[in-house]
Amino acid sequence: MFLSNVRQDLKTYKGDWTAQGFWAMLVYRLGRWRYGIRFRIIRLPFSLLYKVLFKMVQIFCGIQMPCEAPVGRNFRIDHFGNIIISGYASFGDNCVVRNGVTVGIKNVEEKKAPSIGNNVDIGAGAKILGNITIGNNVFIGANAVVITDVPDDCLAVGVPAKIKYRRN
Known part of the structure; x- marks a missing residue:
């Protein structure tokens, strides 16, 4: 294996x-x-x-x-540097993480981090925090701060992130 x-x-x-x-x-x-x-x-x-x-x-x-954070197949760290992933987070298949990304817990008392689906593209500098779920086929914009769930086939952009449905 x-x-x-x-x-x-x-x-x-x-x-x-x-x-x-x-x-x-x-x-x-x-x-x-x-x-x-x-x-x-x-x-x-x-x-x-x-x-x-x-x-x-x-x-x-x-x-x-x-190594405590489970990741799926084809997980890619596109640009290195200042990447912090919590051991409580999880990732699906075909995810991309860029430099400056933090995926972690929101409050020290709550040891829960994001659960990230398949085909998620995380832009540079994005922060994804807390006990949230990021759906499949999601784009997280550069420097976005995501603290709420993001449904499938969406974009999350801004501070705090606003959720927008993607058009085909």
């Missing part, structure tokens, strides 16, 4: 193994894979490796993508 996910991620990045988004996904996949190791004594070295690599990606690439 680990290698097939990495191959798919590399395909998503068009074979560019130097893309920092790919590095983040590689470390993410390692973190998810290690949970499948049953025996703690065997899992420990992989956990240590994951934590070191996670910190390196965080420092050198500016991407915080914890």
